[in-house]
Amino acid sequence: MSFVRTTPLDEQTRSNFVHLYFDMIWYGVLSGSAIAFLGIYAARIGAISFQMGLLSAGPGLVNLFFSLPSGRWLDGKPLIRATFRSAIFTRLGYLALIPLPWVLANPAQIWGIIWITLLMSIPGTLVAISFNALFAETVPPEWRAHVLGRRNALFAVMVTITSLLCGLILDKISFPLNYQIVFLIGAASSMLSAFHVGRIGLPGEAPVRIRRSLDTFVHTGSQRLLSSMRQPLAGLIAKNTGKPLLRLDLVRSSFGPFLLAYLMFYTFQYVSLPLFPLYNVRNLHLTDGIISIGNAFFYITMMVMSLGLNRIGARRSPRFLLVTGALAFGFFPLIMYLAKDAVLFLAANLVGGCVWAVLNAGLVNRLMERVPGDDRPAHMALHNIVLNLGILSGSMLGAALVSLVGLKEVILIGALARFAGGFLLLIWG
Numbered sequence: 001m002s003f004v005r006t007t008p009l010d011e012q013t014r015s016n017f018v019h020l021y022f023d024m025i026w027y028g029v030l031s032g033s034a035i036a037f038l039g040i041y042a043a044r045i046g047a048i049s050f051q052m053g054l055l056s057a058g059p060g061l062v063n064l065f066f067s068l069p070s071g072r073w074l075d076g077k078p079l080i081r082a083t084f085r086s087a088i089f090t091r092l093g094y095l096a097l098i099p100l101p102w103v104l105a106n107p108a109q110i111w112g113i114i115w116i117t118l119l120m121s122i123p124g125t126l127v128a129i130s131f132n133a134l135f136a137e138t139v140p141p142e143w144r145a146h147v148l149g150r151r152n153a154l155f156a157v158m159v160t161i162t163s164l165l166c167g168l169i170l171d172k173i174s175f176p177l178n179y180q181i182v183f184l185i186g187a188a189s190s191m192l193s194a195f196h197v198g199r200i201g202l203p204g205e206a207p208v209r210i211r212r213s214l215d216t217f218v219h220t221g222s223q224r225l226l227s228s229m230r231q232p233l234a235g236l237i238a239k240n241t242g243k244p245l246l247r248l249d250l251v252r253s254s255f256g257p258f259l260l261a262y263l264m265f266y267t268f269q270y271v272s273l274p275l276f277p278l279y280n281v282r283n284l285h286l287t288d289g290i291i292s293i294g295n296a297f298f299y300i301t302m303m304v305m306s307l308g309l310n311r312i313g314a315r316r317s318p319r320f321l322l323v324t325g326a327l328a329f330g331f332f333p334l335i336m337y338l339a340k341d342a343v344l345f346l347a348a349n350l351v352g353g354c355v356w357a358v359l360n361a362g363l364v365n366r367l368m369e370r371v372p373g374d375d376r377p378a379h380m381a382l383h384n385i386v387l388n389l390g391i392l393s394g395s396m397l398g399a400a401l402v403s404l405v406g407l408k409e410v411i412l413i414g415a416l417a418r419f420a421g422g423f424l425l426l427i428w429g
Contacts, residue, residue, distance in 0.1 A: 034186025167292020
């Protein structure tokens with residue numbers, strides 16, 4: 001759906017755009033610092049595969065339990081206040097990471113990180129729902145693609161720069177002070193991100209309107225949905241519609257096999273995904289600086305490829321992008337399995353950034369094609385369940401397999417599973 005930007009922008013809307021851009025700038029700094037290196041830190045202080053799986057799967061479990069209650073609680077609340085306060089409570093978790101090396105021994109720190117992540121996910125669910133509504137209220141429809149594009153570009157640039165800077169800090173400063181500085185950078189940037197969200201203005205402080213925000217969300221796409229792969233969609237509650245939201249009859253329709261393919265794809269993706277920090281540290285023996293360069297390669301190639309997709313997408317269908325990206329998705333873990341040093345690790349990130357750009361566009365846009373316009377909340381609620389079940393099952397399956405066959409072998413299994421997921425999307429997607 002395309003729009004022509006004809007609505008004149010008033011001063012308040014322009015100010016809101018600026019705050020939305022700065023929100024994403026600081027979120028990019030957070031992603032390139034605390035988020036990017038938290039798993040690496042856990043691996044360096046002795047986390048086992050089961051704990052890495054919990055670190056990945058825990059937020060998905062919280063999402064499943066709290067999405068519906070969060071939607072009910074938010075419905076009718078003042079929008080800016082709800083988003084800002086839930087963002088602040090979420091960001092407090094990053095502050096809690098900083099003193100961990102001073103107060104806990106390494107084994108206890110790992111469980112501390114897991115519990116902090118779980119607790120952060122509760123208000124994080126509120127943020128994801130209310131932010132989608134906030135975006136819908138503050139950005140006119142014809143400007144949404146423009147604002148989303150700029151936010152995504154700013155995110156890619158900032159996460160690349162921050163990742164390189166943090167890699168330098170981690171290599172030059174002694175452990176664990178180096179990681180505490182990185183977590184401090186993440187905590188400060190997360191608060192600045194929340195500050196800019198709180199500065200957004202709405203006439204009369206509009207309440208959260210969950211149903212409306214979902215309709216907008218699925219038309220514009222989400223800059224947050226597949227970047228984290230676990231954000232709840234904003235339509236998990238649809239009051240006064242007369243229809244139940246969780247309708248299992250949809251599984252028996254043509255949407256059922258489509259959802260099954262997505263479920264298997266998400267599951268297969270997460271078989272190896274939580275284990276890469278362990279693999280990078282214990283098998284490849286990579287320094288934090290090299291890991292940061294790999295992150296930078298990934299986001300640079302993703303950004304460049306995303307820009308080229310505007311022309312490719314005009315000639316190719318979303319299903320073509322989905323299947324192409326999915327069939328190529330296994331090359332990242334396959335190259336990682338073959339790696340013996342930093343060379344193939346960097347090559348894997350170059351390939352991975354290109355593939356993810358194609359796949360991300362295909363996953364979102366193909367999903368939007370299959371969701372009927374007159375019944376979005378029920379379809380997207382089922383997708384949200386599938387997404388989080390995939391994260392949970394894949395993360396824990398990968399962790400269990402490590403104890404049976406070994407870490408390196410699970411990376412190969414993860415690659416083969418991703419190829420299989422691509423073929424399922426070719427058949428049912």
